[in-house]
Amino acid sequence: MEPTDGPLIRARNLTKRFDAVAAVDGVDFDVWPGEAFGFLGPNGAGKTSTMRMIACASPVTAGELTVIGMDPRTEASAIKARLGVVPQQDNLDVEITVEENLLMYARYFDIPRNVAARRTKELLEFVQLGERRRSEVEPLSGGMKRRLTIARALINEPDVILLDEPTTGLDPQARHAIWDRLYRLKRRGATLLLTTHYMDEAEQLCDRLVIMDKGRIVAEGSPRDLIARYSTREVLELRLHDDVRAGLHGQLDGLAERVQELPDRVQLYVADGERTLEQVRARGVPLVSALVRRATLEDVFLRLTGHTLVD
């Protein structure tokens, strides 16, 4: 039952259907101990459905899934005892206080009261909510609720922590506060499984990730690998007047490895953006603006699916 080596989570041809909709359409992945593994994908990609199957909150429709060496169909309670879950939507207990949320959650795991009290204190400090421990849940800010949910997910000292869009809807400061907590967990050797539709979040936090679109995995690797494999090093973004753009007639041909037309801009995938920009200028193309940047996972996503990540 206890895997000493081998993946903590193993999925083969994992499928989730809701009536006619295939929310997860036959995905394969392995999550290894100690890694931060991400699911990057747009709305409706199937990230939450995948997470919920792993968390034993949603029955597997077809395929194989093993979590910590166990089968979610028959050993759900034993699996859940060893997972920490941060769902996409906070579901804190709003009828009790901040501190009681952790104490009660510990009880659901059959954690003895004295251990629960100690961990509650430590975790509230860890997520910087010690001073709000007697507060109700409702008046907390979005970021605080998220941090409390993270603390709650850690109460059972889980082997794997599942985080479904941990920072969606938060302001930049609140996001950084959460990222900071997640880095600390990573440094302690925790296994993190997270979904996001922010490529910066994926790049910062994930050792390895899969890119999901429409229920399928379209690529897998470390952020750096994926960028190297599916993009050039730099991207030249050009903004042009519509009439200029309509009359380009191949003026940008041969300058870039790949040209991506987007509604508001044209992206040129190149090794050296500044040099290409000079060449564009030399050809006399009138530009509204130009920007050279490093390639990101967004470019990988665009290349693989033909559409942008956040619409």
Place this chain on the structure above:
Amino acid sequence: MTSLALMLPSLRRSHHMVERNLVVYRHVWMVIFSGFFEPLFYLLGIGLGLGGLVPDVGGLSYGAFIAPGLLAASCMNGAITDGMFNIYFKLHHQKTYDGILATPMRVADITFGEMQWAVVRGSLYAAAFLVIVWLLGEVVGPPMLLSPWAVLSFPAAVLVAATFSAMAVCVTTFLRKVQDFDIVIGLGVMPMFLFGGTFFPVDQLPDAVRWVVQVVPMYHAVETLRPLTTGTVDGSIAGHVAYLVLTGTAAFVVAMRRLERTLVK
């Protein structure tokens, strides 16, 4: 969930649910009191107030007649507060159960725990109500608990509370929007309260209506409690108790299955 063993609730885990509710009610303890005062006010207003104008009912003072009816009504109201309103909001609005289901707790444990809590709360009301009824009868008169059998009306009230709770949870699993409560209260709870034998004997009703009344749980709850408090116990009480046990169990099983389908998709 495939095998029966996986469907059966665990007593230990279900107790965590009871504990949670105790923690919640530590913050809103006044709410606990309110549920107790309602039947008491009915007793004082209708039993003693109106009772002065009403002749004896089948040889009983009006107070002695309606006291067991109000005890049943108190069990029903407690079940509706905890089993319907509270559970509906935890299920659909606060998503409390989704949070709890990320732990080793299962739907069966949650359902069973919520039921136990409702029964505990209902039992507290019943005990307090019985003590007051007894004291009022002794001090102000006329007596409302007329026989030593009345001692058994407490466990009987616990059974009634359990049956109503299971039914309330079961009904709640069918509610989709807040307005649905009005239908249940208006067309289910109120008629049961008024015509289920609480305020007058059901044989006052036309035959056709009586038939309907005799199917609903309130009637059987009253028919279980009244012989005990008035000391008119005969064999028919076994049938009423059996009705409460069977319908309660059925409602519990249906509630558990439906909650499983709502919560685990």
